Amino acid sequence: xxxxxxxAQNAQNPLSRRHLLRALGGGAAAAALAGCGVPAxxxxxxxRAARDRSAADHRLTFANWPLYIDTDEDDKSKRxxxxxxxxxxxxxxxxxxxxxxxxxxxxxxxxALMNHQATGRDIVVVSDxxxxxxxxxxxxxxxxxxxxxxxxxxxxxxxxxxxFDEGRLHSVPWQSGITGIAYNKKRLGRExxxxxxxxxxxxxxxxxxxxxxxxxxxxxxxxxxxxxxxxTADDFHRMCxxxxxxxxxxxxxxxxxxxxxxxxxxxxxxxxxxxxxDVIQLQADNPDIEFVxxxxxAELWAESMMVPNLARHKANAEAxxxxxxxxxVAAELAVWVNYVCPVPAAREILAASKDKDxxxxxxxxxxxxxxxxxxxxxxxxxxxxxxxxxxxxxxxxIVGL
Numbered sequence: 001x002x003x004x005x006x007x008a009q010n011a012q013n014p015l016s017r018r019h020l021l022r023a024l025g026g027g028a029a030a031a032a033l034a035g036c037g038v039p040a041x042x043x044x045x046x047x048r049a050a051r052d053r054s055a056a057d058h059r060l061t062f063a064n065w066p067l068y069i070d071t072d073e074d075d076k077s078k079r080x081x082x083x084x085x086x087x088x089x090x091x092x093x094x095x096x097x098x099x100x101x102x103x104x105x106x107x108x109x110x111x112a113l114m115n116h117q118a119t120g121r122d123i124v125v126v127s128d129x130x131x132x133x134x135x136x137x138x139x140x141x142x143x144x145x146x147x148x149x150x151x152x153x154x155x156x157x158x159x160x161x162x163x164f165d166e167g168r169l170h171s172v173p174w175q176s177g178i179t180g181i182a183y184n185k186k187r188l189g190r191e192x193x194x195x196x197x198x199x200x201x202x203x204x205x206x207x208x209x210x211x212x213x214x215x216x217x218x219x220x221x222x223x224x225x226x227x228x229x230x231x232t233a234d235d236f237h238r239m240c241x242x243x244x245x246x247x248x249x250x251x252x253x254x255x256x257x258x259x260x261x262x263x264x265x266x267x268x269x270x271x272x273x274x275x276x277x278d279v280i281q282l283q284a285d286n287p288d289i290e291f292v293x294x295x296x297x298a299e300l301w302a303e304s305m306m307v308p309n310l311a312r313h314k315a316n317a318e319a320x321x322x323x324x325x326x327x328x329v330a331a332e333l334a335v336w337v338n339y340v341c342p343v344p345a346a347r348e349i350l351a352a353s354k355d356k357d358x359x360x361x362x363x364x365x366x367x368x369x370x371x372x373x374x375x376x377x378x379x380x381x382x383x384x385x386x387x388x389x390x391x392x393x394x395x396x397x398i399v400g401l
Contacts, residue, residue, distance in 0.1 A: 041114040043138040043309055050118065054315035059092045060122040061313075062320065063105075065303070066097040068125070068175070070336040081332050085323050091316050102130040109308070113139040118310040122317040125174045127303050129214040132164035132382040135171070140306040142169045147318045150325035156342045158374060159302055163229075163381045172321050173302035175277075175333075176340035178291075178366065178377065179210070179219050180298040182260075182274035186288035187267055195223025195294045198271055204251050208263060208272040209243070211255035213395045216273060218299035218380035225296060228380035236391055244398050255399045264289065276366040277339035291366060293376050300377040302342065334367055341367055 054060075072078035082093050099105045105126065109119045114137075126134070134140045145152050151172055165171050183192050192198075198207050210216040217239060218228045224242070226235045246252050253269060261278055263269035265286065279291040307317050323329060330343035331350050335358060341347070351362035365373050383391055 041110075041137055043113070043116060045138065045142075047116060048138065048141050048309040049314070050310040050312055052314045053312045057313065058090050058316065059094065059313060060316040060320060061094045061096070061120060062123045062317075063096050063098050063121045064123075064125045064174070065099045068097075068337055069095070070332055081324070081329055084329075085320060089319060089323075091319065093320065099125065102127050106130060106133070113137070113309055116310070118312065119308045121308055122311040122313045123305050123320065124308055125303050125305050127214070128162060128164065128171070128173075128301055128379075129382055131171050131304050131306060132162075133385075134306060134308075135165050136385065139309055140170045141309060141311065141314060143172070143307060143318055143321070144315075145169075147315065148172075148322040148325070150322045154325050154327060154330070154343045154345050156344055158300065158377070159342055159379070162302075162379055171304035171306050172325075173304050173342040174324070175337055176300060176302040176342045178276040178293060178298050178300055178340060178369075179215060179273060180276060180291055180293045181219075181271060182264055182279045182282070182289060182291050183271035184264065184267065184286075184288050185290045188270050192271060192290075192292050193295055195219060195296055199246055199251060201251075203271055204249070205253050206268075206270040207246075207252050208254055208256045208260050208269050209252055210260070210273045211257060211399045211401065213392055214383065217383075217395070218378075219273060219294075221380075222297040222299070222378070223294065228297075228299065228378050230381060233387065236387075237394070240394055240398060247398060275339075277337065280338040280364070280366055293373055295376070297376045297378055300340070300379050335361060338367060340369060344368060 069079050070081050072080055079095060082095060086092050105124075109121070109124070111117075112119045113134075131140075151168075155168065155172070156176065159173050159176060160168055162168070162171075181192055181195065181198065185191065188203075197203075209220070217236065220239045220243065221228050221231055221235055224235070224239060226239075243252075253263070256263070256272070258275075258278065260269065260272045260274060261282060264272055264274070265282060274291065276291055279289060282289045283291075305321050307314055311317060324333065325343055327343055327345040327349050330341055331346035334341040334343075334346055334350070338361075347362045347368040350358050353359050353362075361367055369377065
């Protein structure tokens with residue numbers, strides 16, 4: 001069945017898995033570390049590995065976001081796919097739901113990493129724009145793909161080589177998703193097909209945008225016809241000019257984190273920037289909610305697993321990562337989290353199910369995008385460390401952070 005426990009919990013306490021870039025202070029601190037101004041923060045390839053204890057010590061520690069894994073319907077403390085991994089390999093997993101915000105988590109573990117110390121974690125999951133910082137700083141280890149035959153065989157081709165990690169040597173997507181537009185079709189009385197539809201005067205005061213710079217900019221640029229795989233500073237400032245104009249016209253009700261879910265549910269907002277996985281959950285309660293990938297395109301993103309420097313159980317971590325790329329396991333995860341599955345082969349597993357709800361997930365383009373939708377999806381190039389201070393300052397001034 002669909003992830004009813006996740007749906008219910010999201011409605012009560014929304015948690016963004018691609019959370020806002022908070023105030024300039026947090027983002028600026030991260031940007032300063034990632035930039036050229038702090039060369040001591042960089043760790044060279046020869047200093048990243050510790051003696052691997054995996055062969056003798058059959059365990060690992062996995063840090064992830066809340067509500068991002070399957071749980072037993074009768075006992076929420078049990079996670080069936082993790083339990084099955086332990087049973088088949090003998091490797092026990094300490095699973096922590098400690099990541100609530102990318103910048104917050106960066107601040108939590110960066111002192112250890114920049115000082116060449118172990119973090120106590122063998123796998124961490126962060127959004128790819130944050131993963132880019134870790135890779136640039138040399139804070140994560142290259143994985144041994146010889147140990148990860150499932151990853152090599154089944155990883156979604158559209159996610160195999162992001163600009164920040166060519167060949168995906170340091171990162172493997174945990175889940176993926178789409179930043180597009182959600183709207184209440186019944187209340188609005190028409191379809192939305194273009195990003196520019198958000199600026200319709202009839203929607204004045206009924207539109208929200210995401211507050212996080214990294215979460216919001218790509219879709220807005222795509223609405224201007226920009227190729228976000230190679231956008232420029234001029235493209236960024238032109239997008240900001242447009243948004244600033246809409247703010248002054250009071251077209252935009254406010255800028256949000258994941259609390260757009262409540263606004264859309266209550267009808268206070270009729271159209272908003274949104275994440276595909278959240279909308280699947282909303283649709284379970286309100287079938288009038290629609291999610292659209294605009295004709296100009298939308299951003300495909302991922303939140304990825306990485307092995308931090310000096311992790312003590314690297315081989316165990318690589319085994320767990322590869323385990324989740326078994327299509328049968330990936331299918332179980334897809335049923336629960338409802339984001340874009342990074343293992344397209346899992347679709348066939350679900351489609352063959354005799355369970356109606358599971359079979360329906362195989363046909364959901366927000367979990368398994370079809371070829372037509374994929375043509376409109378793009379992975380935006382990352383904001384570089386040199387750009388971040390300037391761009392964050394301008395965006396946060398517009399948003400009011």
